[in-house]
Amino acid sequence: MSQTVIDRSAEVKRLQRREGWKRRLPLLPALLFTIAVTQIPFLFTLFYSLTRWRIDTTDPREFIGFENYGSLIGDKFFRDAAWVSVQMTVASVLLSLIVGTGLALLLDRKFVGQGFVRTLLITPFLVMPVVAGFLWKSQMFNFTNGVLNWLIRQAGFEGTEFATKYPLASVIIVLVWQWSPFMMLIVLAGLQGQDASVLEAAKVDGATSWGTFRQITFPQLRPYLELGTLLGAIYLIQVYDHIEVITGGLSSSKNLPFYIAQRSVGGGNVFGLASAYSIVVVIASIIIANIGLRVLSGLLEDDS
Amino acid sequence: MAEVRYEAASRIYPGSEEPAVNALDLHITDGELLVLVGPSGSGKSTALRMLAGLEYVDKGSIFINDVDVTLKPPQERDIAMVFQNYALYPSMTVGENMGFALKQAKVPKEERRKQVEEAARILDLTPYLDRKPKNLSGGQRQRVAMGRAIVRSPQVFLMDEPLSNLDAKLRVQTRTELADLQARLGTTMVYVTHDQVEAMTMGHRVAVLKDGILQQVDAPRTLYNEPKNRFVAGFIGSPAMNILDVERIDDKLKIGSLDVPLTPMLAHSVSVASTSDFAVGVRPEHLSFTDGGLVGEVVVVEALGSESFIHVRTLHQGGEQLLVVREDGQSAIQRGDQVAVTITGPVHVFGADGERLEA
Amino acid sequence: MSSKTGAVVGQNRPVSFLLGLVTWVIGLLFFFPIFWLVLNGFKDELDANSTPKLFFDPTLEQFTTVTESQAGVLSFGTAFTNSMVAVLVSTFFVMILAVPAAYSLAIRPVRKWRDVLFFFISTKFLPIVGVIMPLYILGQTLDLLNTRTILVVLYTGMNLPLAVWMLRSFFAEVPKELIEAAQIDGCKLFGQIRSVILPIVAPGLAATALLCVIFAWNEFFLAVQLNPQSASTIPQWVASQESGRGNFLAKISAASVLATIPVVIAGWVAQKRMIRGLAMGAIK
Numbered sequence: 001m002s003q004t005v006i007d008r009s010a011e012v013k014r015l016q017r018r019e020g021w022k023r024r025l026p027l028l029p030a031l032l033f034t035i036a037v038t039q040i041p042f043l044f045t046l047f048y049s050l051t052r053w054r055i056d057t058t059d060p061r062e063f064i065g066f067e068n069y070g071s072l073i074g075d076k077f078f079r080d081a082a083w084v085s086v087q088m089t090v091a092s093v094l095l096s097l098i099v100g101t102g103l104a105l106l107l108d109r110k111f112v113g114q115g116f117v118r119t120l121l122i123t124p125f126l127v128m129p130v131v132a133g134f135l136w137k138s139q140m141f142n143f144t145n146g147v148l149n150w151l152i153r154q155a156g157f158e159g160t161e162f163a164t165k166y167p168l169a170s171v172i173i174v175l176v177w178q179w180s181p182f183m184m185l186i187v188l189a190g191l192q193g194q195d196a197s198v199l200e201a202a203k204v205d206g207a208t209s210w211g212t213f214r215q216i217t218f219p220q221l222r223p224y225l226e227l228g229t230l231l232g233a234i235y236l237i238q239v240y241d242h243i244e245v246i247t248g249g250l251s252s253s254k255n256l257p258f259y260i261a262q263r264s265v266g267g268g269n270v271f272g273l274a275s276a277y278s279i280v281v282v283i284a285s286i287i288i289a290n291i292g293l294r295v296l297s298g299l300l301e302d303d304s
Numbered sequence: 305m306a307e308v309r310y311e312a313a314s315r316i317y318p319g320s321e322e323p324a325v326n327a328l329d330l331h332i333t334d335g336e337l338l339v340l341v342g343p344s345g346s347g348k349s350t351a352l353r354m355l356a357g358l359e360y361v362d363k364g365s366i367f368i369n370d371v372d373v374t375l376k377p378p379q380e381r382d383i384a385m386v387f388q389n390y391a392l393y394p395s396m397t398v399g400e401n402m403g404f405a406l407k408q409a410k411v412p413k414e415e416r417r418k419q420v421e422e423a424a425r426i427l428d429l430t431p432y433l434d435r436k437p438k439n440l441s442g443g444q445r446q447r448v449a450m451g452r453a454i455v456r457s458p459q460v461f462l463m464d465e466p467l468s469n470l471d472a473k474l475r476v477q478t479r480t481e482l483a484d485l486q487a488r489l490g491t492t493m494v495y496v497t498h499d500q501v502e503a504m505t506m507g508h509r510v511a512v513l514k515d516g517i518l519q520q521v522d523a524p525r526t527l528y529n530e531p532k533n534r535f536v537a538g539f540i541g542s543p544a545m546n547i548l549d550v551e552r553i554d555d556k557l558k559i560g561s562l563d564v565p566l567t568p569m570l571a572h573s574v575s576v577a578s579t580s581d582f583a584v585g586v587r588p589e590h591l592s593f594t595d596g597g598l599v600g601e602v603v604v605v606e607a608l609g610s611e612s613f614i615h616v617r618t619l620h621q622g623g624e625q626l627l628v629v630r631e632d633g634q635s636a637i638q639r640g641d642q643v644a645v646t647i648t649g650p651v652h653v654f655g656a657d658g659e660r661l662e663a
Numbered sequence: 664m665s666s667k668t669g670a671v672v673g674q675n676r677p678v679s680f681l682l683g684l685v686t687w688v689i690g691l692l693f694f695f696p697i698f699w700l701v702l703n704g705f706k707d708e709l710d711a712n713s714t715p716k717l718f719f720d721p722t723l724e725q726f727t728t729v730t731e732s733q734a735g736v737l738s739f740g741t742a743f744t745n746s747m748v749a750v751l752v753s754t755f756f757v758m759i760l761a762v763p764a765a766y767s768l769a770i771r772p773v774r775k776w777r778d779v780l781f782f783f784i785s786t787k788f789l790p791i792v793g794v795i796m797p798l799y800i801l802g803q804t805l806d807l808l809n810t811r812t813i814l815v816v817l818y819t820g821m822n823l824p825l826a827v828w829m830l831r832s833f834f835a836e837v838p839k840e841l842i843e844a845a846q847i848d849g850c851k852l853f854g855q856i857r858s859v860i861l862p863i864v865a866p867g868l869a870a871t872a873l874l875c876v877i878f879a880w881n882e883f884f885l886a887v888q889l890n891p892q893s894a895s896t897i898p899q900w901v902a903s904q905e906s907g908r909g910n911f912l913a914k915i916s917a918a919s920v921l922a923t924i925p926v927v928i929a930g931w932v933a934q935k936r937m938i939r940g941l942a943m944g945a946i947k
Contacts, residue, residue, distance in 0.1 A: 023772070024767060029760050029763065029764070030827060034782075034823055034824065040797075040801070041797040041801065042789055106686040111680075119934065121694070123697055123930070126877060126923065126930040128880075130902060131923060147699060150714060180693075181693075185938055185941060188941075188942075189938050189941035193942055237788070237790075257790045260793050271796050275796070278789065281790055282788050282790075282793075286785050289788065
């Protein structure tokens with residue numbers, strides 16, 4: 001056969017490009033919607049962050065470039081709030097993970113009423129943050145009538161004003177109470193995926209419970225723990241309602257969202273400055289998340 | 305019923321230098337069962353997928369019944385495929401799995417039911433029509449995958465290692481059932497496997513691929529007796545053909561002290577050849593233990609009952625060679641015995657380029 | 664539902680029993696605050712505001728008070744309807760948008776799928792408190808303040824990243840050959856999703872939808888800021904029970920209980936499916 005071989009590469013390229021568009025198309029509605037709903041406000045915020053804008057005066061909003069960012073650096077309250085954010089997020093994520101994992105391990109066995117206990121345990125996650133804050137503040141932490149103080153006094157000690165004396169700890173306690181069930185669900189899912197034969201082999205090899213957990217179960221749980229950390233962190237960074245209800249914003253429990261709200265809609269009225277704070281928070285979060293997701297975690301690994 | 309033609313078809317994955325399938329020319333006649341066989345990475349699955357429309361074709365063309373289907377999507381080719389893992393839809397019953405393609409083609413319900421029941425009858429699946437795949441054994445799932453293909457009465461069946469996931473005994477049994485089924489239905493079938501025994505027992509013709517290049521396509525017997533090159537010779541046949549390094553002295557080929565018996569034509573080819581670089585291939589059944597042959601020690605005896613394969617390590621000035629010798633029935637030879645091996649059958653001579661010289 | 668099946672030779676019965684007991688105790692302790700809340704809902708203000716009592720004369724007074732419609736005050740009925748609409752409609756939209764997006768990112772994905780996923784998740788880094796002003800202004804300009812629409816839109820935007828993330832990993836679990844088989848059998852995109860993918864990922868869909876419902880139902884800040892009056896949701900209704908004078912502990916407890924029941928029931932019913940959904944492939 002001396003005829004020339006048909007070179008299809010041009011056609012193939014064309015088909016691949018069309019294929020590429022067919023693949024992208026289903027993504028577009030969600031992508032466009034998200035861009036519209038989140039990026040437009042974001043751009044506004046970015047713009048406001050470059051202005052001086054006070055709601056309480058009749059001064060017009062004026063463009064001041066990066067001056068807000070400059071004042072941010074010197075703002076001690078911002079630094080304090082940032083530190084509270086870090087403490088609050090890290091503590092609640094970590095503690096929820098630990099408690100949640102412990103609960104999952106306890107639940108991952110057969111015993112009477114297992115389903116019922118699991119139902120009891122997930123309920124805190126389903127409760128509204130404002131309700132959770134309210135019930136802990138007025139019914140658990142309350143100095144006069146709270147259950148915790150009642151118990152403490154029964155044991156012969158003096159009661160404490162939890163919410164005022166230990167504001168950060170109080171908020172963290174409520175956050176952990178609410179989010180442990182979420183972590184528990186994720187870890188339970190991970191435990192379900194365990195290979196029974198591997199566990200049996202470990203038993204035959206004489207592994208202790210702790211040894212089995214540390215060397216077999218834990219590594220297998222890692223992706224689940226990472227997912228829990230990611231999702232938990234995303235929501236726990238934004239905590240606001242709890243702080244409002246439990247401590248009213250006492251400074252040692254005032255995290256960045258609360259501080260920003262205080263400076264804008266909460267009476268501070270300096271919207272330009274508050275916007276700058278928000279932008280800084282976003283940038284910092286993106287950097288941290290980038291490091292976390294791409295370097296440390298396998299969550300974005302390609303499975304093909 | 306259809307004939308299939310690959311014309312210089314190539315597939316080059318973006319970013320890679322070598323084509324996965326390189327200028328494949330293959331003409332499959334109507335009703336033929338053609339097996340594509342080769343080691344991993346030989347391109348056999350890729351070639352099948354090019355026919356299915358699951359891979360692009362970068363050069364050349366593919367025809368089904370003289371229709372150029374080269375860049376048509378799978379839905380438009382009227383083919384059916386059986387995957388290695390069966391790819392059964394887990395949420396549907398066996399009946400629904402088998403009828404799914406017909407449903408997509410908008411075949412009316414009654415007609416669909418009839419065709420599904422007919423296919424189920426052929427494959428002994430009638431009692432399982434209402435079960436879900438997860439409640440079936442491996443062998444049953446394999447048959448459902450077959451049923452799904454049969455129901456469509458396609459022009460071509462495409463099989464991608466359909467028996468690999470079955471246990472050995474079931475594999476042998478299903479092999480013959482499959483070949484029988486194809487003969488009865490008379491539909492053209494392109495069958496991919498890495499198992500050369502499967503290839504040899506099932507195919508009307510077998511196409512051997514290596515590194516994307518077609519080595520040889522012939523009836524099984526021809527492949528066995530007249531392998532075109534060293535690779536095919538070593539790939540086809542189990543245990544593999546013994547391939548030996550030989551020395552050329554004058555116009556003769558010698559292994560140690562043993563003269564390699566050459567036909568007149570081979571002797572002539574050897575004498576006129578410019579190189580001295582040859583390899584000789586001898587099948588295990590063409591070697592025997594007689595005095596005066598190549599001396600060696602028995603290292604392994606494979607006693608299969610109906611025949612025995614004896615592995616002998618021979619030592620000579622040329623070096624060390626491991627030979628496999630076949631004996632009928634049950635051998636008295638044992639590991640450690642000192643034996644002498646001679647060539648008692650046809651010999652294949654391969655040149656430096658691996659091509660077999662005409663005998 | 665546990666990964667440990669049956670009895671194993673030599674299993675330590677007493678330890679097992681003890682662990683079971685410990686789990687029960689912890690479960691009850693965890694649940695206790697909620698139990699207490701429900702209890703307080705049935706007390707009158709006097710009982711609720713004194714030292715903790717387990718036994719008292721129960722009354723439905725609080726429940727009736729909070730559910731009765733009063734002029735000028737957000738009623739339970741209105742708030743409930745508003746919440747239902749906002750939550751169900753937004754979750755519906757989230758699913759409609761997220762399912763095709765997950766297909767794009769999981770089945771024969773676009774090359775930059777990781778970046779796209781990261782973008783989606785990164786939209787949740789923006790503190791709501793920071794964008795409330797632009798949102799308020801936009802809402803005002805579009806005349807959407809005090810409507811359910813604005814909440815639907817924002818809740819969809821709020822939950823969409825989570826749904827895309829989770830659904831993508833569920834879709835990625837579907838074996839590639841199944842899609843190819845469906846193609847050979849004649850399915851185009853929509854057919855593939857409907858007949859092959861959705862039945863497989865159904866538990867994952869349920870888990871995702873439930874999470875969206877929970878987060879949307881419990882959302883407070885946006886509702887308060889953007890809908891101070893007529894279209895307010897349940898969380899705000901609860902907060903509004905706080906009256907200036909007198910004690911309101913029992914009243915809010917009752918209100919809280921009513922507000923929480925729908926989501927709690929949904930969560931209780933769907934928990935098994937949630938775990939199964941997460942186990943299926945929230946991780947990949």
